Amino acid sequence: MSDFESDTMDEDDFDYSQEDEEQDFVFEPVIPEKDIKRSYDVEYKCYSPSDIEKIQNEEISHVCNILGCTKENASTLLRHFKWNKERLIESYMENEDAVKKEAGVIMDVKEPKLITVPGFSCDICCNDQDNLLTFALSCDHRFCADCYEHYLTDKIKEGESRYITCAENCNLIVDEKAIQLLVKPEIYQKYKILLLRAFVDDHKSLHWCPYPNCENAVKCLITKAQLDTIVPTVECSSGHRFCFGCGLKDHQPAICDVVKRWLKKCADDSETSNWIAANTKECVKCFSMIEKNGGCNHMTCRKCKHEFCWICLGPWADHGTSWYNCSRYEEKESVDARDAQTKSRQALERYLHYYNRYANHDQSAKLDKQLYEATEKKMEVMQKSSDFSWIQVQFLKSAVDVLLKSRATLMWTYALAYYLARNSNATALFEDNQRDLEMAVEALSGLLETQITPENAAELRQTVLDKTEYVNRRRQILLSDTAAGHLEKRWEYSF
Structure with a gap:
């Protein structure tokens, strides 16, 4: 037998089980190039309008359950506190009456209705016809339905949605149910869009994509204080890259x-x-x-x-x-x-x-x-x-x-x-x-x-x-x- 043959082993003599125990091969997952996080990247998340509406409704429902109020009152309170739930709940527990007064909310279960009032005369148009439909919030400042509709329509067309107050200019806020009751469907849809935009504008960590006709939003937990050391470039789901800090197009590496x-x-x-x-x-x-x-x-x-x-x-x-x-x-x-x-x-x-x-x-x-x-x-x-x-x-x-x-x-x-x-x-x-x-x-x-x-x-x-x-x-x-x-x-x- 040659030297080579003396050093060889038959296949049956080889202990494969021992070899398998000694070698534990673990293959690392392949990460796509676009998903690799680099030192100049920031964490962010993209949202569509439907995503934002869902988040908004979840916030409202959460406050409803804690405060035991209607969704309309909860949304008015949240908008007053710029959607800061923690600050709202803390302030509400400390002084409920002061918070409601400041936010323009009356906690009642009164449904908004159009009714006729005998002998009523509208202070805006001076209409005193019989069977005149009228409307009033819980403050009882009553006007005819047509005047209230014109008032609300003008406010919405001017871009207002957060703080539309009573037509008498008292502090009470006209909520979503009342607006839906009074204005035309197309005006109500515009109002809903404005509310959605206001929701994003009020969140420091949410920004709309600045590109024309893009309805996506991006969430990024970058503060103004960090902009001296970070260039927060983000990309919406439509592929638009922009700076979360200033809203301009991607300007890496300049702060x-x-x-x-x-x-x-x-x-x-x-x-x-x-x-x-x-x-x-x-x-x-x-x-x-x-x-x-x-x-x-x-x-x-x-x-x-x-x-x-x-x-x-x-x-x-x-x-x-x-x-x-x-x-x-x-x-x-x-x-x-x-x-x-x-x-x-x-x-x-x-x-x-x-x-x-x-x-x-x-x-x-x-x-x-x-x-x-x-x-x-x-x-x-x-x-x-x-x-x-x-x-x-x-x-x-x-x-x-x-x-x-x-x-x-x-x-x-x-x-x-x-x-x-x-x-x-x-x-x-x-x-x-x-x-x-x-x-x-x-x-x-x-x-x-x-x-x-x-x-x-x-x-x-x-x-x-x-x-x-x-x-x-x-x-x-x-x-x-x-x-x-x-x-x-x-x-x-x-x-």
Whole structure:
């Protein structure tokens, strides 16, 4: 028997049960990319109008059971206390009469009715006809049904819903049952919608999606005090991304205060009127006027074929991986720095450096949206010119999605960079991450403008997939590091 044979075991001799006991294989569940929580993400939950109505009714029912009152009275009390159940119940138990008086509630079981009163004359329209239908709340301030309807309809059309008081202007609130009895169905439906909107507006942790015609709401437990260290980007169930703190579109990684200051500064025509309307630039070699018609910053003059960067007008050959400082502002020393005019000129030059790059990414994102609209046609061409299925060509759409998100991120990095004090290694690291993302974005933008042919389809697909993944990773690195800097109070601002 050979040495090899002496060291082997027959299959029957192998103890599989012992091996199974020693090796306990546990496979971790695969978490989709969209569900992975990162350091710059915040916890939030989306609600539809029906969800919000359900929550509202649950709150009302809870208070009804505790206080032993009608749903209408419970809802009036909750609106008075901005839907703070704990504060309502505590105050009610301490001084029931004071709370009811302040909230405009009389706890009775009287159903709202339209009745006729012999010899009645309406104080508003002076109508004293027989069989005139009238209405009054528990305060007994009675008016004819038509006048009460006009009064309530006008209030609702003006957008009021929380505190519609008696037509005599006493403190008593006209509840939902009374309004349903008096106004037309379409006005009542408007009233219900206003109540729903007021419910969300009164909750600090609930915000409506700010996008036009979107009826979704988002709940996020972020306070105003946290907005100095957190950028609470949320996304409603319709896919609209916005900042929960200020209601603007997603502006990561810049905090709300920086965004507010930057937008105010950009709105100052004294600094931007001379150049903000400029849509063309001269070729630095032959001085021909060139208009940018794509998202990529790699420009080629049609007349002299000179290749240059749209941002800094420098030779494009210098924008390789070894040297790319287009995103970084270099402070300039001047012997006349003490001169007020020189300082002012340098301050304007610094501002224009950051605004030019901010506006460029905003413009490029709009141009890339045109590319997004053409992506579906490009996907069809790629499907016909290759063996790829419709699912396999979805990488183009994914690439454009990542590109638009990354351009929005880069856009706001320049607003943040303008206010950052450049006195630490942290700022230099931020600018390095910004530069790396910028390079990756421009490379991906250029790839997406490449013409697809049967010969390059397979190679282009793989290249775009790799570059998309790289861009997404660079964006996550930048956002994660900046979010950590906010929480650690690493950044110093020069406001």
